[in-house]
Amino acid sequence: MTATSGAGRAPARSVTQREAVGETLTGGEASILDLVRGFGVTVGPSFVLDVAGGTAVASTLRALARRRRPSLRAALGTGLVAAYVAAIRPWMLRWGATSEETRKALPGDEMVPNPGSQSTRAVTVDAPVEAVWPWLAQVGRDRAGFYSYAWLENLAGCRMHNANHVRPEWQERRIGETVYLHHLYGLPVARFERNRVLALKGWGAFVVEPLGGERTRLVARGRTARGPAMLFYVSLIEIPHFVMERKMLLGIKRRAEWAFAGKAR
Numbered sequence: 001m002t003a004t005s006g007a008g009r010a011p012a013r014s015v016t017q018r019e020a021v022g023e024t025l026t027g028g029e030a031s032i033l034d035l036v037r038g039f040g041v042t043v044g045p046s047f048v049l050d051v052a053g054g055t056a057v058a059s060t061l062r063a064l065a066r067r068r069r070p071s072l073r074a075a076l077g078t079g080l081v082a083a084y085v086a087a088i089r090p091w092m093l094r095w096g097a098t099s100e101e102t103r104k105a106l107p108g109d110e111m112v113p114n115p116g117s118q119s120t121r122a123v124t125v126d127a128p129v130e131a132v133w134p135w136l137a138q139v140g141r142d143r144a145g146f147y148s149y150a151w152l153e154n155l156a157g158c159r160m161h162n163a164n165h166v167r168p169e170w171q172e173r174r175i176g177e178t179v180y181l182h183h184l185y186g187l188p189v190a191r192f193e194r195n196r197v198l199a200l201k202g203w204g205a206f207v208v209e210p211l212g213g214e215r216t217r218l219v220a221r222g223r224t225a226r227g228p229a230m231l232f233y234v235s236l237i238e239i240p241h242f243v244m245e246r247k248m249l250l251g252i253k254r255r256a257e258w259a260f261a262g263k264a265r
Contacts, residue, residue: 034157038182041156043236050235053081092242096249097122097219106221107197108205111190116226117234119204119242122219123249127260129208132216133195135252136206138163138170141180147251148244158182164255173198214260218252220245 056077063070070078094102097120106120125132138144144163146153153160158181173179178186179200191199199205204222211217222241224233233241 034184038156038158038184041152042240046236046239049239053077053084057081089238092238093117093119095121095242095246101217101219106205106207106219107193108191108199108207108221109223111199111201111205112223112225114226115223116230117224117238119222120219121242121245121249122217123253124211125216125218125253125256126214127216127256128214129195129210129216131260131263132208132218132252132256134166134171135255136198136208136218137173137192137194138167139179139198139248140170141182141186143167143170146181146244146248147255148247152244156182162251166259216256218249220249 056074059074060070060078063074101122102118102120135144135147139146141158141160144167145160147162150160150162173189173192175189175192177189179189180186187200187202189199190201191197191205195208197205197207204220207219207221209217209219222245224230
């Protein structure tokens with residue numbers, strides 16, 4: 001299948017094989033600077049928020065223990081932390097998903113059978129499964145990108161380009177094959193079932209489900225194991241992961257709908 005992507009208006013440019021791969025994917029590109037840059041951009045903002053929130057809560061608790069009124073800054077910070085825990089985080093974990101979708105088992109759940117944390121996010125795409133799947137199948141830094149905020153990914157040194165065309169040579173993956181997120185880092189494919197599921201170990205699964213009437217439900221399920229991994233993920237990765245994954249789902253939706261509408265004309 002060859003498509004010209006997007007919804008509403010066509011994206012400004014497409015990507016060639018050379019652009020998508022960047023220079024190379026060799027160990028020679030590795031450097032301490034790349035690792036520090038990627039880690040800092042990914043977790044830095046969350047770390048600052050964690051420190052600020054933790055400081056505010058600790059200050060408020062100390063004031064209350066001494067039967068004093070907390071400072072305005074501490075009280076405001078504590079209120080924001082409470083709002084995040086009670087409302088914002090639950091919304092993030094189930095963005096776009098129905099109650100049924102958050103409860104039901106999905107392909108890929110077996111990668112983390114007893115999770116400490118789970119997210120289910122979804123969008124409805126006005127195109128059939130066969131028009132949505134090719135965009136999902138070709139994700140990867142060395143292929144079509146992730147249809148998310150490339151400028152943020154490149155700030156972390158990913159050298160990412162988002163493709164605006166479906167390419168036949170990018171439509172297959174082997175179990176165990178690495179899907180690159182960064183030129184130094186990738187995740188292995190756990191499941192790859194055409195027109196059904198792409199699951200990556202360490203991320204989760206993307207599932208496409210037909211709704212009828214040439215519409216598709218695209219669902220992203222993420223699970224994190226209990227223990228230190230969950231603490232690290234929830235405190236440092238969860239917010240940036242939500243921001244990028246939400247944009248990815250919307251990016252696939254936009255491209256699939258635009259391409260399908262173009263073919264239908």
